[in-house]
Amino acid sequence: MVTKSRRKFLKTSVTAAGSSVLALNSTEVWSNVIIPQSKKVLGVALVGLGYYSRDLLAPALQRTKRCKLTGIVTGSPEKIPVWQSRYGIKDSNVYNYQSMSEIANNPDIDVIYIVLPTGLHAEYSIKAAGTGKHVWCEKPMARTEEECQDIIDACENNRVKLSIGYRMQHEPNTQTIVKWSNSKPYGSIKTLDAEAGYYDGRTDHWKLKKEMGGGAIYDMGVYPINALRYASGMEPVAVSKARHETTRPDAYTDVDETTYFTLEFPGGVLGEGATSFGHNWNELRVNCEKGWYELSPFQSYSGIRGVTSDGKQLNQTIPNQQAKQMDDDALAIINNTDVLVPGEEGLKDIRIVEAIKRSAQNNQRIEL
Numbered sequence: 001m002v003t004k005s006r007r008k009f010l011k012t013s014v015t016a017a018g019s020s021v022l023a024l025n026s027t028e029v030w031s032n033v034i035i036p037q038s039k040k041v042l043g044v045a046l047v048g049l050g051y052y053s054r055d056l057l058a059p060a061l062q063r064t065k066r067c068k069l070t071g072i073v074t075g076s077p078e079k080i081p082v083w084q085s086r087y088g089i090k091d092s093n094v095y096n097y098q099s100m101s102e103i104a105n106n107p108d109i110d111v112i113y114i115v116l117p118t119g120l121h122a123e124y125s126i127k128a129a130g131t132g133k134h135v136w137c138e139k140p141m142a143r144t145e146e147e148c149q150d151i152i153d154a155c156e157n158n159r160v161k162l163s164i165g166y167r168m169q170h171e172p173n174t175q176t177i178v179k180w181s182n183s184k185p186y187g188s189i190k191t192l193d194a195e196a197g198y199y200d201g202r203t204d205h206w207k208l209k210k211e212m213g214g215g216a217i218y219d220m221g222v223y224p225i226n227a228l229r230y231a232s233g234m235e236p237v238a239v240s241k242a243r244h245e246t247t248r249p250d251a252y253t254d255v256d257e258t259t260y261f262t263l264e265f266p267g268g269v270l271g272e273g274a275t276s277f278g279h280n281w282n283e284l285r286v287n288c289e290k291g292w293y294e295l296s297p298f299q300s301y302s303g304i305r306g307v308t309s310d311g312k313q314l315n316q317t318i319p320n321q322q323a324k325q326m327d328d329d330a331l332a333i334i335n336n337t338d339v340l341v342p343g344e345e346g347l348k349d350i351r352i353v354e355a356i357k358r359s360a361q362n363n364q365r366i367e368l
Helices: 004-010 014-024 027-034 051-060 077-087 100-105 118-130 145-157 172-183 222-232 321-335 343-362
Strands: 042-047 067-073 111-114 134-138 162-165 189-197 238-245 258-264 270-276 281-288 291-295 306-308
Touching (some): 042 321, 051 077, 051 321, 118 134, 162 321
Antiparallel strands (some): 258 270, 291 306
């Protein structure tokens, strides 16, 4: 039996496409119509229904107060009835990648969240911006600095907000670390260390494919890169001593399994970073003039905790990191205030990723 939603999924509508083209020239009108001043709960459409959407974002959207799951975009028709049954998604809010532009005309959807492999982030974030809906893009933002800038430009041109899915910056213990980068309760910062990795035994996955934005330096590397930046409160001036390692050369022919790097900050402050698909790493440490502090783990989905050199505990908790992130971002849209993690933040990390890759390839210090 072919359901209405599956017929819609397979349909290519010339009329709808034409209306979408018209809408591309009417972004200012969209912003006023789709999110009226009185709207307090935003509708979110997830683009890509893989693990992160299925097991983390969709459940988190059942716990949010400022946004809710109202739509899906998928290339897998067999997933549609499962998601509709579980989350009550209407036939009219189900799309495939070809019909995604029709979201422009759907008042149930205010935000499009891109949850696809990294290599597809730029293409579909730009498409999302073209609908006039606000854009949330999962980390890492894209493969290159140029792609990141293209996403930023598309959102600016369509007058929609862009937020990158860095959930840790919404987490309270991490926010304490960010505050301390300015207040310096343990004196000036001298060195930092950040490591993020997990053992991934898969040998046939998009994360092992260069064209899809695979590799540890992208998927996990943005955690230590971002952490070294927010924990120091500074931007690095150079990358040095970068190198790649692998214990599985047959699998890791196209991308890195493990990468080590040093970020050089102003004033001689050094940040040592490491990321891996072959090691279980999860620690951020800041060494200061009069003591130290650390988070371990610093990027898990729950249980972020830390300690200081004088015994203070960093153990604030929140019910769900993804729910906090999405509620914060939804509230910024509702109140028309700045998002916590804009596209420029994602771009800065990818600029560093590209420098790390060049440093490792050429065994050189790369100035930023």
